[in-house]
Amino acid sequence: MFETDQYTINIGPQHPSTHGGLHVEALMDGETVVDAIVHLGYVHRSVEKIAESRTYTQFIPYASRLDYLASHLPTLGYVQAVEKLTGVEVPERTEYIRVILAELSRIASHEVFVGSLAIDLGATTGLIYCLRDRERIMDMFEMSSGQRLITSYMRIGGISYDLPDEFFPAVKSFLDNIPRMIDEYTGLISGNEILQARCQGIGILTAETALAYGVTGPNLRASGIAYDIRKVDPYGVYSRFDFEVPIGERGDCMERLIVRIKEIEQSGRIIRQALEQMPAGEVKDKVPKVLKPEKGKEVYHRIESSKGELGFYLLSDGTEKPSRVHVRAPSFVNLMVLPLISRGCKLQDIIANIATLDPVLGESDR
Amino acid sequence: MSNMEKDQTFDNLGAMIEAQFEVTSDTFFTNLRINSEEVLSLMQTLRDEHGMNYLANLTAVDYGEEFEIVYHLYAIPDNGLKLAVKTRVPREKAELQSVFPVYPTADWQEREVFDLMGINFGGHPNLIRVLLPQDFVGHPLRKDFRKEG
Numbered sequence: 001m002f003e004t005d006q007y008t009i010n011i012g013p014q015h016p017s018t019h020g021g022l023h024v025e026a027l028m029d030g031e032t033v034v035d036a037i038v039h040l041g042y043v044h045r046s047v048e049k050i051a052e053s054r055t056y057t058q059f060i061p062y063a064s065r066l067d068y069l070a071s072h073l074p075t076l077g078y079v080q081a082v083e084k085l086t087g088v089e090v091p092e093r094t095e096y097i098r099v100i101l102a103e104l105s106r107i108a109s110h111e112v113f114v115g116s117l118a119i120d121l122g123a124t125t126g127l128i129y130c131l132r133d134r135e136r137i138m139d140m141f142e143m144s145s146g147q148r149l150i151t152s153y154m155r156i157g158g159i160s161y162d163l164p165d166e167f168f169p170a171v172k173s174f175l176d177n178i179p180r181m182i183d184e185y186t187g188l189i190s191g192n193e194i195l196q197a198r199c200q201g202i203g204i205l206t207a208e209t210a211l212a213y214g215v216t217g218p219n220l221r222a223s224g225i226a227y228d229i230r231k232v233d234p235y236g237v238y239s240r241f242d243f244e245v246p247i248g249e250r251g252d253c254m255e256r257l258i259v260r261i262k263e264i265e266q267s268g269r270i271i272r273q274a275l276e277q278m279p280a281g282e283v284k285d286k287v288p289k290v291l292k293p294e295k296g297k298e299v300y301h302r303i304e305s306s307k308g309e310l311g312f313y314l315l316s317d318g319t320e321k322p323s324r325v326h327v328r329a330p331s332f333v334n335l336m337v338l339p340l341i342s343r344g345c346k347l348q349d350i351i352a353n354i355a356t357l358d359p360v361l362g363e364s365d366r
Numbered sequence: 367m368s369n370m371e372k373d374q375t376f377d378n379l380g381a382m383i384e385a386q387f388e389v390t391s392d393t394f395f396t397n398l399r400i401n402s403e404e405v406l407s408l409m410q411t412l413r414d415e416h417g418m419n420y421l422a423n424l425t426a427v428d429y430g431e432e433f434e435i436v437y438h439l440y441a442i443p444d445n446g447l448k449l450a451v452k453t454r455v456p457r458e459k460a461e462l463q464s465v466f467p468v469y470p471t472a473d474w475q476e477r478e479v480f481d482l483m484g485i486n487f488g489g490h491p492n493l494i495r496v497l498l499p500q501d502f503v504g505h506p507l508r509k510d511f512r513k514e515g
Contacts (some may be wrong), residue, residue: 041497049506211419214471232444299437311423326425336474
């Protein structure tokens, strides 16, 4: 009788397919994964502790660095949480600009997802096409905030500056290009036979497991549950837009990819409506330089980030600094199911599972 | 959500909870303040009988003499109810039951609270540090943690 010993393979923390310092310890039996243990913390910067020694405004750049692939989204979540806590009003025009930038961030993040899934599975060309399109979004961010990646553009009660004139033709031509982009991704990446073979039926996340483990965002929707915070608990002006929530059925790697490609299309729809409805006016309310929310007041505010439910729990002690800031990071919670969906699959499937769960380690490690 | 709808959801929560726990409501959440021993049984009731199947957030706050553990609960599909369950444990005896048997999503979130705030969750299957190295000493989010060297 031929017997094999179980052995461990370390994936990461220094490995391009782990999207930052993620360390997965895979317990193998031959080519089959018996168990996977996730080790986090390689990018831990103790953001929550730092927040306790900064004023509410000073924390904005730190929030921007949580999810660096879509940096408008965490800053949006944070400033909206502070606005709820302090009762600061936001001008109408700003609400629309925030939506436009948030959805552009979502598209940028999903493009990195699609491209990095392709390159993780060996298709280098796929990455180049996605990064080419994402570059146009980075250019638009540069026009508006001066920064490409870590924008820190949102302010409590508004945004730092109004959008420049050259932003609007750029975003319009980008929107016109979306159908062609999606055709290309569908043809080149999701339509690729090798990629399909690597993704179909791999890493199946059932709806029950997803719900039990608190998985949110496109990962949950790929498992067949239409839960989108922009629909069920709208924040800002999201209730005014007409868009669909794409869902999958089986919850495998392929559907997690397809749901995101469809979401790019829906984000485009939202941006178009926001551009049409956007009124003229001021972009920043008069906000006191020093914010001192009522003592003991607390708030939990959540937004639909590109990864899932991004929540900020803030507690005030009556001073200009928060007493507690907690970030409910979707990447952190979503990664919890990685061992569950990887058991029984082959070693190379772990790479596809990591890529399709789409963790950003800056956010999960905080 | 209008006030009337909110009153109805209170009714749906059942007389059991209203009679036993201190229920307050602010603009954002319906708050339930309970004893730390009752957390697990309350969570079981909330999930099984009131459809609150989604534990969105689990965190802890340092109040000096006591720690407060906060759970934010929703339902999928959404039923309009937003619950914040709060409980306090004394600093010297910072422990309570894990809600992992009811909400598996508490797994890493409880590990994080244990790691950064030093609260023990009884019955947790694998209560080890999740963000800091295993040999790290202290719990950084406690207010008495020494920040500078």
